[in-house]
Amino acid sequence: xxxxxxxxWGQIGLSAISTGGFLGVLISNKQILLCAGGLCSTALxxxxxxxxxxxxxxxxxxxxxxxxxxxxxxxxxxxxxxxxLKNIILRNRIVMxxxxxxxxxxxxxxxxxxxxxxxxxxxxxxIILEHEYVSPDGMASIGQxxxxxxxxxxxxxxxxxxxxxQQAVILAQINHAGAAARYTGLPTIAPSPIVLYDxxxxxxxxxxxxxxxxxxxxxxxxxxAKKAGFDGVEIHSAHGYLLNQFYSPLTNKRTDEYCGxxxxxxxxxxxxxxxxxxxxxxxDFIIALRFGACDYMEGGSKVDEVAAASGIFEEAGIDLLDxxxxxCGYTVDxxxxxxxxxxxxxxxxxxxxxxVILTGGITSGEEAxxxxxxxVADLIGVGRAVMQNASWAQEALxxxx
Numbered sequence: 001x002x003x004x005x006x007x008x009w010g011q012i013g014l015s016a017i018s019t020g021g022f023l024g025v026l027i028s029n030k031q032i033l034l035c036a037g038g039l040c041s042t043a044l045x046x047x048x049x050x051x052x053x054x055x056x057x058x059x060x061x062x063x064x065x066x067x068x069x070x071x072x073x074x075x076x077x078x079x080x081x082x083x084x085l086k087n088i089i090l091r092n093r094i095v096m097x098x099x100x101x102x103x104x105x106x107x108x109x110x111x112x113x114x115x116x117x118x119x120x121x122x123x124x125x126x127i128i129l130e131h132e133y134v135s136p137d138g139m140a141s142i143g144q145x146x147x148x149x150x151x152x153x154x155x156x157x158x159x160x161x162x163x164x165x166q167q168a169v170i171l172a173q174i175n176h177a178g179a180a181a182r183y184t185g186l187p188t189i190a191p192s193p194i195v196l197y198d199x200x201x202x203x204x205x206x207x208x209x210x211x212x213x214x215x216x217x218x219x220x221x222x223x224x225a226k227k228a229g230f231d232g233v234e235i236h237s238a239h240g241y242l243l244n245q246f247y248s249p250l251t252n253k254r255t256d257e258y259c260g261x262x263x264x265x266x267x268x269x270x271x272x273x274x275x276x277x278x279x280x281x282x283x284d285f286i287i288a289l290r291f292g293a294c295d296y297m298e299g300g301s302k303v304d305e306v307a308a309a310s311g312i313f314e315e316a317g318i319d320l321l322d323x324x325x326x327x328c329g330y331t332v333d334x335x336x337x338x339x340x341x342x343x344x345x346x347x348x349x350x351x352x353x354x355x356v357i358l359t360g361g362i363t364s365g366e367e368a369x370x371x372x373x374x375x376v377a378d379l380i381g382v383g384r385a386v387m388q389n390a391s392w393a394q395e396a397l398x399x400x401x
């Protein structure tokens with residue numbers, strides 16, 4: 001059947017429900033838009049019941065930007081099924097994960113970058129913006145976006161408005177590069193004085209004061225993202241950046257409460273950031289964590305730690321868990337099948353109730369659908385394919401139908 005019905009307030013009045021006076025705008029042979037104005041809750045319940053008789057399911061949501069009610073069908077395909085994320089409904093299971101473009105203008109998005117994300121948001125459920133540094137000493141590369149001061153807030157408002165105009169949800173990915181910071185002209189900091197790259201200076205081992213400053217930087221960045229119109233933030237703890245450096249035994253040799261020998265110590269800074277971000281941004285703001293769940297290196301973080309660590313993050317208050325690699329980066333040499341990190345996401349999914357995102361080497365709708373049916377994730381991140389083809393989401397959904 002594959003019909004999606006959207007009901008919006010404040011558009012065209014729809015008063016004759018009992019007489020079948022529905023006013024519909026046909027978008028395609030698979031999608032219908034119904035505009036309703038001033039419907040009381042009784043009328044909405046009647047409409048829901050009416051449509052359920054014809055094989056549709058429905059549930060209310062509270063995101064006024066998108067819709068007030070969503071009724072959907074087509075249970076055969078998983079990729080186009082909506083998913084409730086906190087108080088927002090994602091329209092399908094497709095995620096555009098964060099991928100650095102290096103196209104910022106003085107740390108903020110210009111028209112080119114805004115258009116880049118807008119066209120890719122047309123059928124995508126969730127856009128996670130490429131990483132933004134939370135403080136100048138945490139910049140990872142030239143051309144990276146910034147969320148490090150209040151002066152950037154207004155520049156992001158045009159970006160969030162553009163993505164939201166396409167009915168997509170958008171998160172800001174906030175990050176500190178730690179020992180991986182480059183081109184800052186500032187001293188580098190890290191959990192332990194371990195060099196990650198050739199010809200890099202030995203990073204300064206962080207004191208308790210340094211840790212407190214970083215926690216505040218993440219918190220302030222999250223609050224700026226909220227003011228700029230983002231639906232939430234993703235805290236970056238993958239690919240060898242600062243929070244991943246705390247999580248990995250390869251780069252965390254501390255012996256204090258942030259120690260690298262115990263899971264509680266390796267995740268402490270994460271939980272402290274999550275708690276502070278929640279206090280600053282409120283209960284309705286989405287907090288996601290990109291988790292570099294395994295280093296795939298001798299002496300590094302391990303697969304059998306994923307479930308316990310994921311549980312710690314969920315208990316701390318995250319709403320979404322985005323699985324990727326640790327010091328191995330976003331690829332694994334030994335993994336060749338689509339969904340490179342599926343063994344990690346499967347472990348996380350068994351341990352938590354929040355939605356889990358899987359990315360890595362997924363290039364077709366068929367591959368995404370297969371992974372969803374294998375129940376290794378709730379959402380599928382498609383990176384390079386979406387970067388190369390702005391219409392990937394529309395084409396993938398159409399191909400599966």
